[in-house]
Amino acid sequence: QVQLQESGPGLVKPSQTLSLTCTVSGGSISSGGYYWSWIRQHPGKGLEWIGSIYYSGSTYYNPSLKSRVTISVDTSKNQFSLKLSSVTAADTAEYYCARGNIGYCSGGRCYSDDFDIWGQGTMVTVSS
Amino acid sequence: SSELTQDPAVSVALGQTVRITCQGDSLRSYYATWYQQKPGQAPVLVIYGKNNRPSGIPDRFSGSSSGNTASLTITGAQAEDEADYYCNSRDSSGDRLVFGGGTKLTVL
Numbered sequence: 001q002v003q004l005q006e007s008g009p010g011l012v013k014p015s016q017t018l019s020l021t022c023t024v025s026g027g028s029i030s031s032g033g034y035y036w037s038w039i040r041q042h043p044g045k046g047l048e049w050i051g052s053i054y055y056s057g058s059t060y061y062n063p064s065l066k067s068r069v070t071i072s073v074d075t076s077k078n079q080f081s082l083k084l085s086s087v088t089a090a091d092t093a094e095y096y097c098a099r100g101n102i103g104y105c106s107g108g109r110c111y112s113d114d115f116d117i118w119g120q121g122t123m124v125t126v127s128s
Numbered sequence: 129s130s131e132l133t134q135d136p137a138v139s140v141a142l143g144q145t146v147r148i149t150c151q152g153d154s155l156r157s158y159y160a161t162w163y164q165q166k167p168g169q170a171p172v173l174v175i176y177g178k179n180n181r182p183s184g185i186p187d188r189f190s191g192s193s194s195g196n197t198a199s200l201t202i203t204g205a206q207a208e209d210e211a212d213y214y215c216n217s218r219d220s221s222g223d224r225l226v227f228g229g230g231t232k233l234t235v236l
């Protein structure tokens with residue numbers, strides 16, 4: 001079955017760029033019409049969607065983070081990546097990658113996106 | 129602040145039924161998605177669409193919607209259902225995915 005695994009530094013200095021990679025195994029990142037997402041969770045807090053990308057490269061970002069976020073995909077490696085620039089202590093969080101099904105509207109009603117497979121998460125601390 | 133509002137904590141006696149709610153303007157248009165998260169673990173999808181359960185999710189979990197409120201109902205709560213539950217939807221503009229603040233479920 002499809003599995004996701006995050007990797008990257010656990011400690012990033014303030015003002016630097018946080019870089020994480022999610023490796024997809026057990027299936028192709030290019031198949032199935034899924035989209036690939038990053039979601040974070042501040043310590044003891046709720047979930048925050050960061051952004052998503054299709055294998056084609058189309059991206060969708062949270063407007064509150066858009067100026068600092070870049071998500072890219074490398075289909076040859078079956079990976080997608082997150083870069084978050086100019087980090088501060090407020091970016092300290094558990095970062096999850098997830099496989100998503102994009103929402104759609106039909107018959108006067110809309111169906112929200114859903115994330116059916118998640119990585120185990122990786123904790124990133126921003127500190128000097 | 130979240131555009132989806134959840135009660136911070138709910139409790140239920142073992143074997144009883146509990147409803148966890150999520151309120152937001154976008155829910156008048158969107159069916160919410162629900163996730164279960166246990167301590168130290170990644171969230172798990174439990175309800176999506178109108179009322180669909182992924183493979184492996186017990187049928188005691190169900191979803192419903194009325195007006196601006198989405199509900200996750202656990203019929204016959206089990207000890208293993210003790211967890212945080214998050215609702216998720218697009219916001220009213222449709223451009224952003226938002227999560228509720230989460231509800232901590234305690235099974236007594």
